[in-house]
Amino acid sequence: MPKQQCESSRGYLFNTSESTTFEKTGYFPLQNPLALDDRMIGLYGLETVSLGLPGNGEGPTVNGTFIGTIGTYTTLATPEFWLGYIGLQSQAKTFFQEPSHPSYITALFEAQGIPSQSFGYTAGANYRHTEATSLGSLTLGGYDASCFVSNDMTFTTNTDGNLMVDLVGLIARTTSASDIDLLNGTNVNMNIDSTIAEIWLPVAVCKIFEDAFGLIYDEDTDLYLVDDISHRILMGLNPNVTFTLRPTAKSDTARTVQIVLPYAAFDLQASSPYQGLNKTQRYFPIRRGTNESQWTLGRTFFQEAYLKVDWERSQFGLYQRDWTDRQLDIAAIVSPRYGKATGAEDLDRALSKLSTGAIVGIAVGAVIVVFIAATTAWWIWQRQRRQKQPDYSSVAAATTPSKRPEDSPFTDLVSGPLVFQKSELPGESSVSKNKDPFADAEAIEQPIYEMMGDFPAAYEAGGRQLSEKESMIVRERGINGVDPNGTSILSAPHAAGQSALLTMDEIAISNGINHHKRASFSSRAVQREGSPDLPPYTAQQGPSHTEDHVRRRFSYES
Known part of the structure; x- marks a missing residue:
């Protein structure tokens, strides 16, 4: 092949002699993923790497990226690496006694170019005849959710950090037959490597x-x-092949995921000088693998599959490609290191990876949280303050007289202003240590009757009802001060035969009553009961005695 044609078929070329930033490290073996030829040597060094085309959406730049060159400007030109590759592995690269160098995706993450060491990938399919959907897709630090049909299956990387799955089913369906078992009951442990073009299977399966x-x-x-x-025969059969995959045998899950490839995914062409071909020719892209290290799902498989890898969580997923021409939906995979940032340095580094909009959103959210907390604290303080104040409404309700039953012999008092019982000692009350607290009656509040009411019930031992005579004796004693036993309670200093002077209040309003009737009634009452004779009543001597000799202070009515 002419040199010009060789270069153009490989795409853009990189000339180390024309670079001003390339730092040579040395010549080391090229790691062929299929281990078919370990004699291939490449020139390695450190270089500044950016994704995209200059001036056309150029991505983040990573200085000091460890790269390897092959072809014209190295010790060996080999068709095994016809195109350049971007390493997506997160493990550091080490050659012999040379210091380890971080991978490109790790360096990009440390340079704050992506939110995590992860990626999403699909190879694309030119047979879909739609430019928007047939192109390949590579997303670093996340994935494009519009490119696949989601499922809940999660695979785990092995201890070496490689992507491996178990192929447990391989079924073909054609226009004339269905459920053709291409695996013949054999489980195959498959590697996943997008740098390989074909699907490598055991010889028996091929x-x-x-x-x-x-x-x-x-x-x-x-x-x-x-x-x-x-x-033409294959076009008439139009077969499709279903790959049934599950996590490796070390996993305890029995769930599987299925990826379906149409015949168009196997209808490929190979050109010279690939595998010694002299011309472009159709070929079916399966290859014979002599050992399990060569059994690989390559780019042929990823025409109809989407791969999502999270190196930091040691997880990856496989999904059926979606061709419904959905709108671009880029989703980030956030590194778990952001959630574990405890020190100031880690926290600052985590925050520095966030966009300005995210930082502003976090700040606004923090202000809202502080405002809500302050409002809640003020409301709780006001509530406790109100609970400490006395509840006068409950006191008023307790002192309001309850409604008497209809059959109660008592009647309600006339409505008027409420009088509340005092709950403290009066101000003029004197306090003495020797004072008997049980004998202190000053604090007892006497009830106030605005109008004449019913007599309160007498709280005393029961007795008999007074006779008529006993009632008159008690009444006379209260008016005249006469002892019923005959002993006068008049003041001693008065002269014999001289009665005590009466006040105007003591004079009974008994004018106009027949004197003889009262006197005779009194005499008969005394003689009838057989009581001792009462002292004769002596009225006050004076001018009024002769004029109104019938005035008495009380009378006995029969």
Whole structure:
């Protein structure tokens, strides 16, 4: 192949001699993922790497990225690496006694270019005839949710950090047959590597493909070449192949995920000088692998599959490609280191990775939280303050007289202003240590009757009802001060035969009553009961005695 054609077929070239930032490290073996030839050597060094085209959406720049060069400007030009590759592994690179160098995706993460050491990838499919959906997709630090049909299956990377799955089912369906078992009950432990073009399978499985689709294996090129007749037959069969995958045997889950590839995904062309071909020719992209280290799901598989990898959580996912032409939906995978930042340095580094909008949003959210906390604290303080104040409404309700039953012999008092009982000692009350607290009656509040009411019930021992005579004696004693036993309670200093002077209040309003009737009634009452004779009543001597000799202070009415 002419040099110009060789260079143009490889895409853009990198010339180390023309770079001003390349720092040579040395010549080291190229790591062929299929381990077919360990004699390939490449020139390694440190270089400044940016994604995208200059002036056309150029991505973040990473200084000191560890790269390897092959081809014209190295010790060996090999067709095994016809195109350049971007390493997406997170493990550091180490050669012999050389110091380790972080991978590109790790360096990009440490340079705050992406939110995590993760990526999402699909190879694209030109047979879909739609430019918007047929192109490949690579998202660093996240994934494009519009490119796949979501499922809940999660795979785990192995101890070496490699992506491996178990192929437990391989079924083909054609226009004339269905459920063709291409795996023949054998489980195959498969590697996942997007740097490999084809699907590498055990030899026994490849022979089952030959019988099912009429494939012919070419010993010279180690390819399944397809001529025009075979191509027309396969187009008529229009087979599709379903891959059933699950986590490796060390996993305890029995769940699986299925990826379906149409025949168009297997209808590929190979060009010179690939595998010694002299011309462009159709081929069926499965390859024979002699050992399990070569059994690989390559880019042919990822035409119809989407791969999402999170190196920091040691997890990855496989999804069926979605061709519904959905709108771009980029989602970030956030590093777990952000959630574990405890020190000031880690926290500052985590915050510095956030966008300005995210930082502003966090600040606004913090202000809102502080405002809500302050409002809640003020409300609680006001509530406790109100609870400490006396509840006068409950006191008024307690002192309001309850409604008497209808059959109560008592009647309610006339409504008027309420009089509340005092709950403290009066101000003029004297306090003495020797004072008997049980005998202190000053604090007892006497009830106030605004109008004459019913007599309160007498709280005393029961007795008999007074007779008429006893009632008159008690009444006379209260008015005249006469002892019923005959002993006068008049003042001693008065002269014999001289009665005590009466006040105007003591004079009974008994004018106009017959004197003789009262006197005779009094005399009969005394004699009838057989009581001792009462002292004769002597009225005050004076001018009024002769004029109104019938005035008495009380009378006995029969």
